Amino acid sequence: MERSLINMCNSASVLFCTAILTIVFTFYILNYPRTITVQEYSQTNIVTRHYENVSRSCNLFKGQWIPDMRDTLYTNFSCTTIPYRRNCFFHGRKDEDFLHWRWKPEQCEIPRFSSKTFLSIVQGKTMAFVGDSLARNQMDSLLCLLSTEETPKEVYKDAEDRSMTWEFPKHNFTLMALWSQFLVSATETMFNGSATGSFDLHLDKVDRNWSEKLPFIDYAIFSDVQWFFRQHYLYEGSNLIGCILCQVPNMTDLGLNFAIKRAFQAAFKQINECKSCKNIFTVLRTFSPSHFENGTWNTGGGCNRTQPVKIEDVIGRDSNWELRKIQVEEIETATEKGEYLGNRFEILDITEIMGMRPDGHPGLYGGNTWMTGYSDCIHWCLPGPIDVWNELLLEMIKRQTYSLN
Template structure:
């Protein structure tokens, strides 16, 4: 065989083998084409499903994300509403109207360590509670929370005021487009309590009765779908706690033969009684009871009646708060009582949840009205208990919406793992 022929012979063999490989590849691709097409269609369908509907297979890590452990980070977007755009905003919380000039305290948002906390969405919230009744049960800080939620919901629908008592303590609002009723039921202690009157003068000392409920809120309970319970500030004064004919103890009394109770112990006792009452209410068909934990005050250089003030203009850092302080001790007691009630409630189909604001709000000494509240009855005193509107308190409703979404099994698409 000459060199020329030999060369072309080997080239032809290479070409033949190459053609055979190409043919095999085409056969394989042909056989795989239907599989690849089906896989593509399935992937597209699943992707579209995730975009349109809440994810039913959400990672448990997201569902179990601790929303309440985190930090405040800068956010130039600021508040969803202003002191002038919210027509229901109470005068005493309108800090800008009464002279506050700094606005930087509005440019912070809460960032949980393990996830993102979605911003409050009034449209989705109203859809979630359509046809339901929600009640805030507690003191003036509970009303502060309610006023914040009212401002946020008013961005979607203006409510109608149905009832208001002479002291602005009990109020009812209705959102007709969503058939949603919204109320505040005033209660200092959750249980029955009366102030001691000495020589016709209020003494500031109270007697509480663990065997009697505060009837300002309990008659409404069977009609309420969502109850948000809170309270503690009224316990920072002499309080005698009774159960039947027995004196259990006293807060800030220091009397011989009387058991000294801490504020946390007294709060825990009354909260336990209230949650047990809800668990025992057979005619109550509520979807969830939510306990909002203690909201800390920030008096510096004195207490409320000795010149204490709150003049900060930016949040404290995590390293600047006392993680072993009395506020967190009180919060821990509330959390344990909710866990106990939820365990008992499971037998009756009742749910108890926590909106844990204590750690986040310990850092927000900048969010109180301070001297900018114009209370004609307390001139010269600073309000370092309640919160400016708009202000850091608005995050409580971010928390509330996230908890209700979890309760209904719907997790916000924005609550993504990072």
């Protein structure tokens, strides 16, 4: 074909030759096999451009909180999905100092959360936050952040307002909160027909509320611990093997750490053994510290600070670091097994970061009508320092996406 075109050009006018070549070139471009779609090219460019701002060698979780006087990305007025009990300003909180800090890693800067970037990366995907009310707390933060780009649509909510599903139709993105206090199967014990607040935990069986949805999930963010801080009975198979935080004659108290270790072990094993699952990007969000001072939640303890504390006041505090250690050990074990299966496991390590933020809890401004007079020093105000969890999550997803391109 090239030789015939040359012969034509030799025997025809320059104008005619140019016209013929233009037609052939245009046909070639329009019909040439495309190796990357416009969407993929756009997504790759967005990820690469933002990723360049963060070195892969930078430890996102070592740093300090520094002042930041910029407005928050959303407010309790602009985001209409903030749960009643996390809407601190609605319940009378006056100080805003706790909003004006940003997390600064030691060796790099991380960009401010970009809802446009986040939604571009997760387009066509499903993300689930699996765990207790703090997992829901993070999902609600992300919901508010993403709503600055697209208004989400609620498509499911259970009767207790615990598990729910939201969709972002323009980006074909699904966001879920899957309620699971222990990650493993649990049945509340009853006494004279009344709930006791104590559970039978089956350490070798994962909670079906989340496990049945695994085949549809691309990103899974796990977090759990708070519900373990009470008396429970531990089972393997149908055998009672012991308890935690109990004083029962002829029964072994196996300890809080034992139960937490086994629960995360079972959860990550389920992911690696799921035959019908996609290559799931699994994130473990480490233990989120509470900040009760001058007592516990039911003995007058509160959290009235309005500014962060120094790292020196956090390191080694209480049992936070032991609980974090257990979680990290289990995610590292799961990583080794998942590497050959295409599953990726990462740690969203916020224990130290949030240990410095006693100022970010609802305290007495959580609308706890059923617990009047008690402070909530476990959950986090929206907006508030919890938003950094999703800022860091975005950086982790960008690193993962960039490494695949």
